[in-house]
Amino acid sequence: MHWQYSMSFDSLGLAEPLLRAVREAGYTTPTPIQVRAIPAVLSGGDVMGGAQTGTGKTAGFVLPMLQRLMDKPATRDAKGRIPIRALILTPTRELAAQVEESVRTYGKHARLASMVMFGGVGMQPQIDKLRRGVDILVATPGRLLDHHGQRTLDLSHVEIFVLDEADRMLDMGFLPDIKKVLAVLPQKKQSLLFSATFSDEIKALADRLLNAPVLIEVARRNQTADLIAQKAHPVGREMKKDLLTHLIKDNDWHQVLVFTRMKHGANRLVEHLLKHDISAMAIHGNKSQTARTKALADFKKGELQVLVATDIAARGIDIDQLPHVVNFEMPNVPEDYVHRIGRTGRAGSPGEAISLVCVDENGFLRDIERLIKHEIPKEIVPGFAPPSHERPEPIVLGRMVIGEGAGRGGARRSGAPHRNGDAPRNDSGRNGGGSHRQAPPRPQGPGRDGRSASRPPARLGSPKR
Numbered sequence: 001m002h003w004q005y006s007m008s009f010d011s012l013g014l015a016e017p018l019l020r021a022v023r024e025a026g027y028t029t030p031t032p033i034q035v036r037a038i039p040a041v042l043s044g045g046d047v048m049g050g051a052q053t054g055t056g057k058t059a060g061f062v063l064p065m066l067q068r069l070m071d072k073p074a075t076r077d078a079k080g081r082i083p084i085r086a087l088i089l090t091p092t093r094e095l096a097a098q099v100e101e102s103v104r105t106y107g108k109h110a111r112l113a114s115m116v117m118f119g120g121v122g123m124q125p126q127i128d129k130l131r132r133g134v135d136i137l138v139a140t141p142g143r144l145l146d147h148h149g150q151r152t153l154d155l156s157h158v159e160i161f162v163l164d165e166a167d168r169m170l171d172m173g174f175l176p177d178i179k180k181v182l183a184v185l186p187q188k189k190q191s192l193l194f195s196a197t198f199s200d201e202i203k204a205l206a207d208r209l210l211n212a213p214v215l216i217e218v219a220r221r222n223q224t225a226d227l228i229a230q231k232a233h234p235v236g237r238e239m240k241k242d243l244l245t246h247l248i249k250d251n252d253w254h255q256v257l258v259f260t261r262m263k264h265g266a267n268r269l270v271e272h273l274l275k276h277d278i279s280a281m282a283i284h285g286n287k288s289q290t291a292r293t294k295a296l297a298d299f300k301k302g303e304l305q306v307l308v309a310t311d312i313a314a315r316g317i318d319i320d321q322l323p324h325v326v327n328f329e330m331p332n333v334p335e336d337y338v339h340r341i342g343r344t345g346r347a348g349s350p351g352e353a354i355s356l357v358c359v360d361e362n363g364f365l366r367d368i369e370r371l372i373k374h375e376i377p378k379e380i381v382p383g384f385a386p387p388s389h390e391r392p393e394p395i396v397l398g399r400m401v402i403g404e405g406a407g408r409g410g411a412r413r414s415g416a417p418h419r420n421g422d423a424p425r426n427d428s429g430r431n432g433g434g435s436h437r438q439a440p441p442r443p444q445g446p447g448r449d450g451r452s453a454s455r456p457p458a459r460l461g462s463p464k465r
């Protein structure tokens, strides 16, 4: 690891069981956000953290949280149960599962119980698990509120509250749910808010939630990591699939994460790759949780060569040392480019981000370059040059028309950014479910409380209580 801090974990004030778990995870040096967040959280104050996935933020809040809970054993309720003392809210099921896995990894030698909770599965198994006692609950908002509504969950003893990826939560329309959760949490608690971006909405939420927070910002937004080599291949509109196939075969790429704008585009691309003997699967909101989990697991193991994802579906995917990210279609929201390519070149290992840009997408590329403040090198792959007669055409997304050909300079650029990829869907089916393709744009990622499995509460360390 090449973190510029040479500090060791030992000097951060963490107890031995946690240091041991950190050693066993193979970490030698804390990342910049860990150096700053761990002491801040240990001191008991509120924290506002500006950090993207990949910075080590999870350990930055989980380690000190575990320590604070270990330091102050739980008081059991009248029925002898351990109350929920820490609540971590995440926007997606995938992220919830990953964060809870981190809680178990770092809390391996701590005697604390954790549980992950999200929608789409039966309530009863979750109720049973809650009854057995949970110190740390990692949840997506919808199912949490379902439980609260049914009085199967007591949040009145929460001492530490974490809002992870708060910007994505707001993007996904979770603000009303967050407000509902805040309303049922105790006034007196330690609150931590993590967000990759600081919009006015995030600031307003922070004002409401946090009390004299310590501000910690590591990698500034919109800065693409130096470790990522970026390249754009201008290509004919109809040649993208063949170019991708060519690049994968010619360079013998494995573990390629490919982004498309819409889920049907993802499916069509997978069919094409399969036809050319490249193992590929798509993950997006229409896939079952089982299919997504399997695709991700196979991809991580290196058994699946290509994973095709939409922006929202990819959110929260944590793959160490992902070598290649391909923008099969350029995102029309420039910030999504930063999020997409942030999947590679992580934790000190180099990565490559390739963009396939057709004439309709030149405007998107320019917007991205303006955002990241540098030009992306262009390189035409022989045999795949854009035909000289090709003129920009509008890109149609549902009812929306975007891109170079959509009027002068691209119709979308004047208004608020639109997010695409997965159709909006109601949360947890609580409001009747259903899939509404068009406005209001409330994008629905795979990880929202929809369908999926939950895990039993993991007992961390020896269950002595």
Ligand code: AMP
Residues within 6 Å of the ligand: 001, 026, 027, 028, 029, 030, 031, 034, 052, 053, 054, 055, 056, 057, 058, 059, 318, 320, 347
């Ligand atoms: P996060 O930003 O929390 O999603 O973490 C990104 C990745 O970095 C995860 O896969 C962690 O396992 C890894 N990681 C976290 N902290 C460290 C560290 N101090 N040294 C090396 N890897 C780390």
